[in-house]
Each structure stands twice: as structure tokens, then as C-alpha cells.
Amino acid sequence: MDRIPILRLGRFLLVTIQVDMHDRLALTLQDDLTEQIVSSRARGVLIDISALDIVDSFIGRMLANIASMARILDAETVVVGMQPSVAITLVELGLSLPGIRTALNVDRGMDLLRASGESEDPTSGSRELT
Amino acid sequence: MAVENSRSLGLTSQEDVVIVRQAVRTAAVEIGLTLVDQTKIVTAASELARNTVVHGGGGTARLEIVRDTTKRGLRLTFEDRGPGIADLDLAMRDGYTTGGGLGLGLGGAKRLSTEFEIESKPGMGTRVTITRWKV
Numbered sequence: 001m002d003r004i005p006i007l008r009l010g011r012f013l014l015v016t017i018q019v020d021m022h023d024r025l026a027l028t029l030q031d032d033l034t035e036q037i038v039s040s041r042a043r044g045v046l047i048d049i050s051a052l053d054i055v056d057s058f059i060g061r062m063l064a065n066i067a068s069m070a071r072i073l074d075a076e077t078v079v080v081g082m083q084p085s086v087a088i089t090l091v092e093l094g095l096s097l098p099g100i101r102t103a104l105n106v107d108r109g110m111d112l113l114r115a116s117g118e119s120e121d122p123t124s125g126s127r128e129l130t
Numbered sequence: 131m132a133v134e135n136s137r138s139l140g141l142t143s144q145e146d147v148v149i150v151r152q153a154v155r156t157a158a159v160e161i162g163l164t165l166v167d168q169t170k171i172v173t174a175a176s177e178l179a180r181n182t183v184v185h186g187g188g189g190t191a192r193l194e195i196v197r198d199t200t201k202r203g204l205r206l207t208f209e210d211r212g213p214g215i216a217d218l219d220l221a222m223r224d225g226y227t228t229g230g231g232l233g234l235g236l237g238g239a240k241r242l243s244t245e246f247e248i249e250s251k252p253g254m255g256t257r258v259t260i261t262r263w264k265v
Contacts, residue, residue, distance in 0.1 A: 020151065022144035023180070054151070054169055056176040057234040085169040093173060093238035094224055 004029045008040050012113055013075075016048040026062045034069045044113035045070050048106055050081025060095040067100045076116050077101065080109035134202070135195040141208070142188040147179040150191045154206065157193050161202045161264050171204060171262040174242040177235040178208040178258050185228070186210025186256055196261070203244075203263035211255040218250060 004025065007014040013036055015029065033045060045066065049055065055063075067077040080103045082090075090097070103109035135157075139150055154175040158168040175191070182189040189210030196205045215221045222240065227233035236258075240246040243260035250256040 020148050022148050024144055053155070054173045054176060056173050056180075057238060058176075058180065083169075085166045088166050089169045089173050089242065092170065092241050093177075094234045094241070095238075 002028070003032065006032060006036050008036075008042070011042060011117065012044040012046060012110070013037065013040065013042045014046050014048070016051070018051045020053075021059065023058055026059055030062050030066055030069075033066055034073070037070055037073045037075045042075050043117050044075055045077045046106065046109045046113060047077065047079045048081045048109075049079060049086075050083065050105075052086065053083065055082070055086050055090055055095075057093060057095060060090065060093075060097060063100055064097060071099075076113055078103050078109040078112050080104065080106055131196050131198045133194050133196055133205075137193050139191045139193070140188075141179055141182045141191050141210075143183065147176060147183060150179045151176050153191075153193055154204070157195060157204050158262070161195055161204055163204070163262065163264055167262055167264075170242040171206070171260070174239040174260055174262075175206055177239045178206070178260070181235050181256075181258075182208045182210045182212075186212030188212075189255070201263050201265070203261050205259065205261040207257060207259045209255065209257045214252040214254050214256055215248075215250040216252050218248060222248075 004015060004017060013033065037045065063079055070077045078101045082102065101112060103112050139153060140146060141150060151172055155168060155172050158171055179191055187210060189208065192207040194205045196203050220226055222236050224237045225233045239260060244263050245261040247259040
């Protein structure tokens with residue numbers, strides 16, 4: 001598998017990482033997502049990492065990069081589903097993922113994305129993509 | 131300390147890093163490490179295996195299940211014949227990087243292990259050994 005699929009749901013992009021990624025695959029995902037944010041005019045990106053059994057400094061940096069690039073492109077990023085053992089290990093590794101919004105699961109992550117879209121833009125109807 | 135079981139894996143590509151991670155996970159499960167401790171040693175192995183490939187120009191990972199009088203552990207040795215590290219204190223410091231990464235690899239791997247040893251000579255290569263004991 002040389003690409004992680006990106007799904008589009010309304011104004012949001014959804015990514016579920018289900019494989020043990022080597023570094024090039026992670027970089028490809030970063031590039032693909034950045035391009036798709038622009039091409040699909042997405043307002044939010046949700047990344048589900050519940051199937052990842054580790055997050056090392058490389059994957060951590062990838063997540064931080066995606067969040068930064070998305071923000072510059074006017075989209076919010078939420079990372080959801082981190083396993084507790086991964087969270088414990090990340091903090092000990094020295095990564096606190098500053099600037100990344102997180103939620104416990106996909107439902108809460110979507111709520112967060114929808115809420116941030118509404119609060120930033122009271123006339124959100126005018127921004128609906130069709 | 132007695133070695134119960136030993137295997138060596140080549141580390142030349144990013145795909146090899148994934149294979150080493152998976153082998154370390156299997157060994158960690160085999161000696162009965164808790165899920166958190168499994169995650170810690172697999173994460174440390176990932177950092178060190180990447181260092182071997184990216185900075186060391188490739189090398190090997192040795193996985194050993196070890197035993198002392200009271201407990202079992204997993205010992206991992208990452209070895210390369212790359213350029214070596216001139217200033218180990220500096221290399222261990224968080225945030226110091228020569229490879230454009232976050233500079234958390236060595237310091238982070240040390241924090242995630244119960245024992246950590248590093249030997250390096252400029253021009254000769256680097257060897258890092260970490261151990262996580264089952265408590």
C-alpha cells in the first residue's frame with residue numbers, strides 16, 4: 001500500500017490510518033492532505049489514529065505539520081482515537097503535540113470540527129460547498 | 131545476565147524500520163511486558179532504528195530476550211558503521227538535531243528504556259543498547 005486513502009465528507013476530510021506507516025508513506029499523506037484541503041476547499045481535517053499502536057517522533061512531527069499547514073490553509077485539524085498507552089509513551093518521549101486539537105473518538109472530533117466552523121463563521125451557510 | 135534468545139535483523143531501508151518495530155512488539159509480548167511497556171520499547175526501537183538507517187547509513191538491530199536471577203527483559207542493540215557522533219552529550223540533548231527531525235530520538239529512547247548505553251566514535255560508527263525489564 002503506497003497511499004493512505006482520504007475521504008471527503010461535506011466540508012471535511014477524513015483519514016483513518018490503519019497500517020504501520022513507514023516514513024515515506026507518512027510524508028505522502030502529509031502532501032496529499034495539504035493538496036486536498038485546497039482542491040476540495042475543506043474546512044476541517046479529522047485524522048483517526050485509533051489503529052496506531054505507536055506514535056514516534058516522526059509520526060508526531062507529521063501530525064504537527066499537517067495541523068500547521070491546514071491552519072495556514074484555513075482548515076482545522078483534529079486527531080482522534082489515540083490509545084492510552086500511546087499517549088503515555090508520547091509524553092515520556094517528549095512530544096506533547098502542541099497546536100494539535102484532539103478528541104477521544106470520531107464522533108467528538110466531528111462535533112469539534114462542526115462547532116469551530118460555526119463559531120468562526122456565523123453565516124456558515126454561505127460557505128457550504130456544493 | 132543470560133541470553134535466552136537472539137536474532138538479528140538488517141536495517142537499510144524505511145521498510146526495515148517497520149519490520150524491526152513489529153519484531154520488537156512480538157518479543158515484548160512474548161516476555162509478557164505490559165501494553166504500556168510494549169509501546170514504550172517499540173517506540174524507542176522505532177527512533178533508534180530510524181537513526182541507524184538515516185544517520186548511520188544502515189546497520190543491524192539485534193533483539194535478545196535476556197534473563198538475570200529474578201527477571202526477564204528485552205535487550206535491543208542498534209549498530210552501524212556510519213560517521214559516528216562527535217559530541218554524545220550534545221546528541222543526547224532534546225531538540226538537538228542534524229537530520230531535520232525533532233531531536234527527540236536519542237533522549238526520548240533513553241527515557242523510554244530502563245537501561246540505555248551508547249558508544250560512538252567519529253568515523254567508526256555507533257552502537258546503542260537499550261533494555262526493558264519485565265517488572
